[in-house]
Amino acid sequence: MRSIINYLKEIFGAVAALFKGMRVTGYYFFHPKEIVTQQYPENRATLTMFDRFKGEVIMPHNENNEHKCTACGICEMNCPNGSIEIISEMKVNEEGKKKKVLSKHIYHLGMCTFCNLCVKTCPSNALAMGQDFEHAVFDRSKLNKVLNKPGSVLMKGTE
Amino acid sequence: MEFNIYDLTSFTSSFDQLLMENLSPFWAVAIEMILIGVAILAFYAVVGLYLVYAERKVCAFMQCRVGPNRVGPYGFFQTIADLIKLLMKELIPIKNADKLLFNIAPYIVIIASFMAIAAIPFAKGLHAIDFNIGIFYIMAVSSLGVIGILIAGWSSNNKYSLIGAMRSGAQIVSYELSVGLSLITIVILSGSLQLSTIVEGQRDGWFLFTGHIPALIAFLVFLVAATAETNRGPFDLAEAESELTAGFHTEYSGIKFAFFFLAEYMNMFIVASIAVTMFLGGWMPFHVGGWEAFNNIMDYIPPFFWYAGKTAFIIWVMMWFKWTFPRLRIDQLLTLEWKYLLPINLVNIIIMAFVVLMGWHF
Structure with missing residues (x-):
């Protein structure tokens, strides 16, 4: 007798569990507001990527x-695929000291894997994603970018 | 030639007379057969294509996605584009495959589902052939498709295909029992195997309601077994993408693959049609015995739309199953059939026989 009760219990339990699952998908089917897909080219004007992108x-x-x-070169050393090149020059500042000054921070986007190591290791938080x-x-050479803007200088107090 | 959308019998019989008067009986019958064949072929292709589209849309909505939405408005022409692509793809010949069986298999699968469609009543008078053993014929013919699947798996000379085909064989042999027994439950209630009589018998209420408890149990069992019969998820062990790449049709490409694909969706349509005809009244509008005014209002909707709506609903429920439940293991599949569905079904037949004997149905 007990085994029969257990048998029936199993059937009704299974049916209830299946209905539970079907309720979830059924809810999604009848609520198109739940759709998370971004329709990219249409929403291009309003598209905002998430912070960690x-x-x-x-x-x-x-x-x-x-x-x-500060042109220290740590990002260049940490880059696993050599997509950063730093060109610096020695300049004498107003105190009369010789200092390394950034002239070009070259970033090869085509080689970058977006691993974030350069941003993480930069001691002065100069880089970001x-x-x-x-x-x-249309041309590969356009993927080589100079990150520092022309005429830009080192922020005062960053050393 | 009068055309009455509520009753197509007069239309078809007057067309038949017209042919008979002008041609010899042989040519009249031949032309009728060709016309029906072409009509069913066109219907088959269109319904198959749009079921694929419907499946992709339904599955997308259930997974919080949009689904195909680029080709045409709401992606309406997506599957047509897919068909064109499949037609133009190369048919890759397989080395060491059994050429004859390999080429025959997709046709067997598609012919089996094609034959079943002939006996389905779409509307009053829109019924290609009305056998006096209609439901028996449909069951017999629709289970032939598995032979094509077995041949496809065997002739591919590929272990994945063979495993998929063997699973499919075990599955159909088991679940054919449940499908048959749950339909027998309704045959007991209706007292006929002829589909037109079965539909006519539901004039005062669909069998799902007039047969109450045993009919409801039979309906649920039929839905589960029918989903398994069509090799659809959660019973799609024959294909089992994650284990067997594509199962029995791994080696097929181009239009031969499309045949398997189309046959799968048409089998779903046929199974839904059987469910509608046996349990939900076929093309019969929703009638409640004795409510004359209500019944007359319901009669305003043409029978074909009743049939199409109900079939679409059953198909939607089967898609709902597929996109909710995870796939079963082969032992779980057989346990479900032999330890649960079959005993329930046998007990249910006795209950139904008792209900009919005592006149406890409506």
Whole structure:
């Protein structure tokens, strides 16, 4: 007798469990608001990527066209596939000391795997990950970018 | 020639008379057969294509996605584009495959589902052939498809295909029992195997309601067994993408693959049609015995739309199953059939026989 009760219990339990699952998918079917897909080319104007999205490496500049890069070269050394090149020069500052100054921070987007190591290891937080992802170009050489803007200088107090 | 959308019998019989008057009986019958064949072929292709589209859309909505939405408005022409692609793809010949069987298999699968369609009543008078053993014929013919699957698996000379085909064989042999027994439950209630009589018998209420408890159990068992019969998820062990790449049709490409694909969806349509005809009244509008006014209002919707709506609903439920439940293991599949569905079904037949004997149905 007990085995029969257990048998029936099993059947009704299984049916109830199946209905539980079907309720979830059925709810989604009748609620198109739950759709999470972004319809990309249509929503291009309003599309905002999430904060952690890694689109490309950028060097943030402030309003006085100053960046924080001290040309130390740590990002270049840490880059696993050599997509960063730093060209620096020695300059004498107003105190009369010889200092390394960044002239070009070259970033090869075509070689970058967006691993984030350069951003993580930068001692002065000069680099960041941008959220632009539309990188398609017709010429490979256009993927080599200079990250520091022309005429920019080192931010005061960054050393 | 009068055309009445509520009753196509007069239309078809007047067309038959017209042919008979002008031609010898042989040519009249031949032309009728060709016309029906072409009509069913066109219907088959269109329904198959749009079931694929419907499946992709339903599955997308259930997974919080949009689904195909690029080719035409709401992606409406997506499957047509897919068909064109499949037609133009290369048919790859397999080395060491059994050429004859390999080429025959897709046709066997598609012919089996094609033959079943002939006996389905779509609307009053829209019924290619009305056998007096209609439901028996459909069951017999629709289970022939598994022979094509077995041949496809065997002739591919590929272990994945063979495993998939063997699983499919075990599955159909088991679940054919449940399908047959659950339909027998309704045959007991209706007292006929002829589909037109079965539909006519549901004039005062569909069998699902007039047969109450045993009919409801039979309906649920039929839905489960029918889903298994069509090799659809959660019973798609024959294909089992994650284990067997594509199962029995791994080696097929181009239009031969499309045949298997189309046959799968048409089998789903046929099974849904059987469920509708046996349990939900076929093309019969929703009637409640004794409510004359209500019944007259329901009669305003043409029978074909009743049939199509109900079939679409059953198909949607089967898609709902597929996109909710995870796939069963082969032992779980056989346990479900032999330890649960079959005993339930046998007990259910006795209950139904008792209900009919005592006149406890409506």
